[in-house]
Amino acid sequence: MWNCCIALLDGRLSCTDCHNAGDARQPLSEFMQKCTGCHNSRCGELLYAWSTSFDKNLARTERILREIPDPNDERRVKSERMTGEAREIGFHNLRLAQQLWEKIADVRQGKRQENETLLLLRK
Numbered sequence: 001m002w003n004c005c006i007a008l009l010d011g012r013l014s015c016t017d018c019h020n021a022g023d024a025r026q027p028l029s030e031f032m033q034k035c036t037g038c039h040n041s042r043c044g045e046l047l048y049a050w051s052t053s054f055d056k057n058l059a060r061t062e063r064i065l066r067e068i069p070d071p072n073d074e075r076r077v078k079s080e081r082m083t084g085e086a087r088e089i090g091f092h093n094l095r096l097a098q099q100l101w102e103k104i105a106d107v108r109q110g111k112r113q114e115n116e117t118l119l120l121l122r123k
Contacts, residue, residue, distance in 0.1 A: 017034070017038075018031060018034050028047070028048065028051055031047060032044035032047055032048060035047050050094060054086075054090070054097065057086075057101040058083070058086070058087070061079060061083050061101070061104055062083070064079075065079055065080060065083075075107055078104075078107045079104045079107050082100050082103060082104045082107070083100075083104060085100055086100040086101060086104070
């Protein structure tokens with residue numbers, strides 16, 4: 001979503017267009033107001049849906065990681081690293097965050113190799 005806003009505004013979107021300066025725990029409702037202020041209510045609804053999906057992916061991943069008791073298990077280490085990256089990326093790059101969730105699921109299932117994941121992260 002934000003990627004689209006930045007592209008439409010030719011890179012002129014600033015942090016304070018969406019974030020309240022100094023408010024590290026800005027409620028989702030305030031972000032939704034910012035979206036609807038520039039766009040329409042559908043954008044606010046889309047943000048809510050994305051946030052809900054992100055939170056569910058995070059909770060599911062953390063629950064599954066707790067089921068891998070060995071902190072040195074390769075699947076756990078890779079999944080924890082990518083979970084941290086997905087948290088950092090968050091709403092700032094929706095597509096990459098979604099791809100990371102999918103890669104995390106694949107790593108947990110042992111389907112992906114490290115080099116494939118690194119290629120994705122470099123894009």
